[in-house]
Amino acid sequence: MILAKNLRPCFIIVFLVFYIYSSIPSTFFTADAHFDNFDSYNSGGMGIGNKYYVLQQLEPEYVKPNEPSKIMFSIQDKHGKDIHDVTVMVEIYSINGERVFMFPWTTLETGDFNIPFVFTKIGNYQIVLSILNEDLARNKILDTVPPPRTILNDSVNCNCERAVFNVSITETFGLISTLAIYGTILGAIIVLGTVIIWIFVSRRKNRSNPI
Incomplete structure (x- = not known):
């Protein structure tokens, strides 16, 4: 006793x-090898097709309207290794389905890249990353601008894989x-x-x- x-x-x-x-929060202790810190808000990761795994996050984590930000991506294989010589396209859609930004098809040396962007309005947005399949002739599609889509992950008429990430732009949520x-x-x-x-x-x- x-x-x-x-x-x-x-x-x-x-x-x-x-x-x-x-x-x-786990971000106090860990960071993804491809990011200095992998945030818990406005970030995500998902597999694309049979080959890729993609991480995405905003920097800063809590983006306010009219604040300069970066949309960061890390495209890896299924084993977490770097991907090189990859052709991508990035689109941003508002909650009402309007495409507000487009980064046209571009071939990158590495799958770790970022795109600067300024969100002008409060609200929810969807970021669409498209990865061109390797068996397609790249020269025919580079710098082209396909029309907006209603179904964002639809890959009809595109020999590519797509991932959709959701982000939220607010004034006070971060605080x-x-x-x-x-x-x-x-x-x-x-x-x-x-x-x-x-x-x-x-x-x-x-x-x-x-x-």
């Missing part, structure tokens, strides 16, 4: 330490999200400190008043 009573504070402290650790994260961490630290002080005071009382 005495041993269990002495170990109880230790279990409480260990639990609170794990709680604080789990409250900290609210950051405050919520740090508020959670601070709250957990306060609870841990309170428990440690309570354990310390309880032990001093027990020593002062032995049974």
Whole structure:
């Protein structure tokens, strides 16, 4: 009984330490090898076809209207290795289906690239990355501008693979999200400190008043 009573504070402290650790976003500890930091907001990753895996994120993570930003991509193979000599096209569509930007078919030396862009309005957008299949003659399609599509991932009449990513442009969400994260961490630290002080005071009382 005495041993269990002495170990109880230790279990409480260990639990609170794990709680604080789990409250900290994963981006505090990890980064994708192709990005300095892989953010949790306005980012995503998905497989395309049988060959590619694509990571996408915005920089900064919480983009405001009329703020310069970069749309970052990392095209890898299924094993996470770099892709070279790849032909891509990037489109941005607003929530109402209007195409607001287009980066025409271009051959890149590497699959890690970024495109500067300024979102002028608050709202949700869809970013479409198209990757040309290798068996197509590239010279015929380079710098061409295909018409907008209603079904964004539709590859009819295009010998290509497509991925669609969703991003959101807001004025205040970044601040609210950051405050919520740090508020959670601070709250957990306060609870841990309170428990440690309570354990310390309880032990001093027990020593002062032995049974």
